[in-house]
Amino acid sequence: MDNEKKTISFEPKSMKELSNLLEANKDSYHEIWVVLTKKEHANPQPVSFHEAQTEAIKQGLVDSRSKKPE
Helix, strand or coil: CCHHHCEEEECCCCHHHHHHHHHHHCCCCCEEEECCCCHHHCCCCCCCHHHHHHHHHHCCCCCCCCCCCC
C-alpha cells in the first residue's frame, strides 16, 4: 500500500507518548488520528485537545477536522 493512503489512530496516555509517536510516524502516514479521552472518563485527562493541537502545530502537522466516535 502506498504511504500516501495509510492512516493510523491511537490514544496517547501522555504528552511524551504523543510527541514520540508523531515524530516517529509523521512522514510514514497520510493521516494520524489522535483519540482523546473525555474529561468525564479520566481525571486528569492524559492529553487535552489543546495540548495535542499545540504538539501537532509544533511538529508541522495541522488539520482542522475532528471526528466524533460513531
